[in-house]
Amino acid sequence: MAKAAKAKKARSTGGGSKWIQKAIKRPGALTMKAKAAGMSTMAFARRHRKAPGRLGKQARLALTLGGLRKRK
Numbered sequence: 001m002a003k004a005a006k007a008k009k010a011r012s013t014g015g016g017s018k019w020i021q022k023a024i025k026r027p028g029a030l031t032m033k034a035k036a037a038g039m040s041t042m043a044f045a046r047r048h049r050k051a052p053g054r055l056g057k058q059a060r061l062a063l064t065l066g067g068l069r070k071r072k
Contacts, residue, residue: 023061030058042066 033055034044045062048055 020065026058030062033058 030045031041034041037044039047041062045059045066048059049063050056051059
């Protein structure tokens with residue numbers, strides 16, 4: 001029972017989990033596709049956000065992570 005409470009607390013406070021690193025299965029793949037198409041990564045992601053399969057997943061994750069970035 002104590003393990004479950006400790007795990008729940010770690011999840012709720014962030015607990016140093018690296019969910020972003022775990023979510024990115026193929027680092028740099030979307031950037032390479034965008035460069036091959038002659039576009040920026042974010043423009044490529046916006047264009048392909050509704051695509052099915054792996055490309056769509058990569059594009060949606062890129063847009064999500066782009067929204068997390070801290071602005072100055």
